Amino acid sequence: MNKEATKSDQEYRKKLKRQNLIYLMIVIFMLACSGILFVGTTWYELAIKDRAVGFLLGFFLSLSVVFMIYIIRNRRAMNDSEKLKKQRIAKTDERNLEIASKALQITGYVMATVLVLLSLIGSFISKNLMFTASSLLYVFLTSYLICYVYFRKKL
Structure with a gap:
């Protein structure tokens, strides 16, 4: 953390860290769902139509990508005090x-x-x-x- 960061910026940085942890748990959950779906349809021959498998895999993977983008955006803001301040002001406006x-x-x-x-x-x-x-x-x-x-x- 920067010593020159204001108290509100430091609090917002902590909030972003917690948010990133939640986002990471969501990504892991979505990837686990994708893995379970893949293993279930490949090895255990679950009775799911190919169209449903494709839809669900796309759904899980696209949500994972979106949350990874949020994590990257938050990390970039946490590493740059100017971006952090701009984002904090925009979110609290x-x-x-x-x-x-x-x-x-x-x-x-x-x-x-x-x-x-x-x-x-x-x-x-x-x-x-x-x-x-x-x-x-x-x-x-x-x-x-x-x-x-x-x-x-x-x-």
Whole structure:
């Protein structure tokens, strides 16, 4: 750490280190999922269609690449005090926080609406689709309530 870094920059650097650790765990998990999928379909002949295997491998690997890019970006910022300061200011700017908050709020409404519609339409088409969409909606709402109660007490 630079001695000339401000206290807020040092705190932000610690936050980025924690964030990088979480990102690294996600990358390892995604690569493990890819490995399990590859081993399962190659050696144990799991009954998964080739199209699904290709989709899942692409999904896992693309998420791994995205999180690796985040790790590299954070490391570059941590090693350059000017980049660190710029990134910290951008991430803590009230306008940017408000934009992110509004975007997440609208995304939450859209997701809940889509899951409700999918449950309704799924009830006519497929029982499994209805239960899957309903379960996802319950997980979404439960996680929202838990986070709401937690942050209401914490903040």
